[in-house]
Amino acid sequence: MADTLAIETKDLTKNYGKVTVVDHLNFHVKESEVFGLLGPNGAGKTTTILMMLGLTEPVSGSVRVFGFDSTREPIKVKRIVGYLPEAVGFYDNLTARENLEFVADLNNISRVESKQRVDKALEMVGLTAERDMPTGKFSRGMKQRLGIADVLIKEPKLIILDEPTSGLDPQGINQLLELIAGLPKMGTTVLLSSHQLYQVQRVCHSIGILSKGKMVIEGSIDKLGREALAGGRYIIEVEIAEPKTGLADIIRKVQGVEKVEADGNMLKISAASDLRSQIAKVVVGNDALLVQMKVHEFSLDDIYMKYFKESQD
Amino acid sequence: MLAIIRKELADYFNSIRFLVLFLMVLVAGGCGLYAAQQGIRAALEQSQAVTEGGFIFLALFTSSWGGLPILTLAIAIIVPITGIVLGFDTINSERSGGTMSRLLAQPVYRDSVINGKFLAGIMAMALIVGTTILLVAGYGLRMIGVPPTAEEIIRLFLFLVIIIIYGAFWMGLAMLFSVVFRRAAGSLLIPIVIFLIFYFFWVFLGFGQAIAEAVAPIIAGTDVATQIQQAGLQQTIMRLSPSFIFQEAYIVLLVPMWKGLGAITYSDLAYILPNPLSLGQCLLVIWPHMVGLISLSAICFGISYIVFMKQEIRAT
Numbered sequence: 001m002a003d004t005l006a007i008e009t010k011d012l013t014k015n016y017g018k019v020t021v022v023d024h025l026n027f028h029v030k031e032s033e034v035f036g037l038l039g040p041n042g043a044g045k046t047t048t049i050l051m052m053l054g055l056t057e058p059v060s061g062s063v064r065v066f067g068f069d070s071t072r073e074p075i076k077v078k079r080i081v082g083y084l085p086e087a088v089g090f091y092d093n094l095t096a097r098e099n100l101e102f103v104a105d106l107n108n109i110s111r112v113e114s115k116q117r118v119d120k121a122l123e124m125v126g127l128t129a130e131r132d133m134p135t136g137k138f139s140r141g142m143k144q145r146l147g148i149a150d151v152l153i154k155e156p157k158l159i160i161l162d163e164p165t166s167g168l169d170p171q172g173i174n175q176l177l178e179l180i181a182g183l184p185k186m187g188t189t190v191l192l193s194s195h196q197l198y199q200v201q202r203v204c205h206s207i208g209i210l211s212k213g214k215m216v217i218e219g220s221i222d223k224l225g226r227e228a229l230a231g232g233r234y235i236i237e238v239e240i241a242e243p244k245t246g247l248a249d250i251i252r253k254v255q256g257v258e259k260v261e262a263d264g265n266m267l268k269i270s271a272a273s274d275l276r277s278q279i280a281k282v283v284v285g286n287d288a289l290l291v292q293m294k295v296h297e298f299s300l301d302d303i304y305m306k307y308f309k310e311s312q313d
Numbered sequence: 314m315l316a317i318i319r320k321e322l323a324d325y326f327n328s329i330r331f332l333v334l335f336l337m338v339l340v341a342g343g344c345g346l347y348a349a350q351q352g353i354r355a356a357l358e359q360s361q362a363v364t365e366g367g368f369i370f371l372a373l374f375t376s377s378w379g380g381l382p383i384l385t386l387a388i389a390i391i392v393p394i395t396g397i398v399l400g401f402d403t404i405n406s407e408r409s410g411g412t413m414s415r416l417l418a419q420p421v422y423r424d425s426v427i428n429g430k431f432l433a434g435i436m437a438m439a440l441i442v443g444t445t446i447l448l449v450a451g452y453g454l455r456m457i458g459v460p461p462t463a464e465e466i467i468r469l470f471l472f473l474v475i476i477i478i479y480g481a482f483w484m485g486l487a488m489l490f491s492v493v494f495r496r497a498a499g500s501l502l503i504p505i506v507i508f509l510i511f512y513f514f515w516v517f518l519g520f521g522q523a524i525a526e527a528v529a530p531i532i533a534g535t536d537v538a539t540q541i542q543q544a545g546l547q548q549t550i551m552r553l554s555p556s557f558i559f560q561e562a563y564i565v566l567l568v569p570m571w572k573g574l575g576a577i578t579y580s581d582l583a584y585i586l587p588n589p590l591s592l593g594q595c596l597l598v599i600w601p602h603m604v605g606l607i608s609l610s611a612i613c614f615g616i617s618y619i620v621f622m623k624q625e626i627r628a629t
Contacts, residue, residue: 050414055414075421081418083414085414088411089410089411091324091410091412093324093328094324103419106416106421107419147415
């Protein structure tokens with residue numbers, strides 16, 4: 001395979017006493033993509049992340065980050081991974097700049113280089129004005145943004161964000177999501193752990209849903225939606241001005257259409273591929289007044305709720 | 314690790330805590346110096362050091378006057394407190410501040426974190442104690458006008474080394490509790506209580522002596538061998554306290570006229586020469602004490618090291 005995998009887990013397992021937190025987890029994240037790790041509280045998201053960083057040892061199985069075993073070579077992994085923990089903290093007595101410079105120092109970044117990187121990172125998260133303020137005076141949202149800057153300082157190949165949007169105002173969330181969406185262009189892979197489905201949907205290319213330590217489903221969002229909720233079919237919704245009898249039967253005869261449900265002005269067509277143009281032709285050709293038609297897009301909520309119900313049962 | 318030491322030292326130097334500790338040690342040094350100024354003549358005449366051409370400069374550190382404490386005693390009380398205050402929140406403050414997981418996500422070994430903090434603490438303490446002793450020595454020199462001999466300088470230096478080892482023990486103890494306890498209150502209180510028991514109750518108020526005498530009474534009239542044996546046992550019991558070990562060590566170093574640590578019979582007393590114990594012999598006497606103190610610090614640090622390495626690092 002040409003493209004390297006940013007993260008690859010093999011039967012990753014972790015338990016605390018009798019409680020299995022992560023259970024034979026297998027998944028991978030490709031390079032330069034934004035991967036959303038979803039799941040309810042206690043699904044094992046943070047534990048999985050900690051194992052990726054080598055901060056927690058797995059009971060069995062392994063994680064590889066860009067080919068490095070996280071348990072055996074944690075330093076090599078930490079050199080290329082930036083991690084923003086859920087409850088990020090800073091040294092309250094130091095200023096924003098000093099906090100970042102300390103991290104740069106820990107990463108063996110030269111003094112000159114670190115100065116430039118700190119300025120750039122603070123600018124990216126919009127904290128340039130507050131750079132000489134002690135972080136003890138920072139609000140929750142400002143700390144969160146400083147946390148992002150803290151991760152960017154290292155210029156990592158992989159960024160792991162654990163609930164990055166908590167505590168941010170809507171504007172801050174937008175800025176952050178834009179920032180995250182722009183990262184793959186710079187060659188950075190992002191792993192985003194979150195409950196905020198809408199935000200995940202906006203920036204992630206692929207998602208994985210974790211429940212009770214197991215990966216319930218994994219893949220790209222649109223593919224997942226079709227597979228999960230419509231058995232891999234397209235759902236096309238057609239709205240006409242007034243109900244017309246017999247139209248449903250005519251549409252059913254179109255090549256590729258599998259099922260048509262008529263409900264007043266609405267027709268719900270299930271098809272193997274995107275047949276909008278053919279259907280439009282048939283509808284208009286039968287003198288029905290077409291108001292609008294669209295391919296039903298599956299929101300992450302649909303996927304999430306469906307898989308949750310399944311795993312709860 | 315250098316980055317961590319740098320940061321910790323910078324933190325110490327900017328903190329009010331460090332300033333307060335420094336002032337405390339300086340005040341103790343000043344007090345002791347004042348006591349020495351008042352009492353040094355009497356002390357020297359009493360110990361016949363003047364006539365023996367002995368250790369006049371060292372008497373600065375060991376003379377008392379009225380109710381004022383001897384300089385070394387003041388330092389012996391304050392150094393453990395300094396160690397505890399510098400070490401009690403090294404690890405759990407990182408935890409409660411949420412900086413621990415961020416710090417450990419950087420490419421540093423976990424042991425560099427604890428090593429760096431311990432070393433930075435020792436450096437800060439060495440700076441406080443070293444500066445104070447130098448200041449006291451300097452003012453003392455001005456005061457009495459008798460320069461220290463080479464041997465006295467070596468003895469003072471060794472005294473400094475022992476103080477730092479002793480302080481490192483208390484800092485290691487405080488760090489151990491800072492690894493085990495999540496709250497800073499617990500990790501401050503427990504080492505201080507331990508210090509109070511080992512120093513104030515055991516050594517200062519004489520509880521240790523009382524217990525030792527109860528366990529191994531020296532009964533008058535029994536034969537000499539048994540009495541000496543009992544005295545040895547008493548001393549061993551007293552040495553359960555690290556503060557007592559430290560006290561013995563610095564007395565031997567700074568008061569060369571002191572005659573040994575064990576029991577001396579009256580018949581032997583007649584044969585003792587009224588001259589100071591040479592430096593080499595002093596070192597020989599306190600060697601076990603130094604090893605004991607170093608190993609105590611090493612044990613404290615070692616336990617906290619192991620506990621810290623095995624600890625789970627959860628984000629919350």
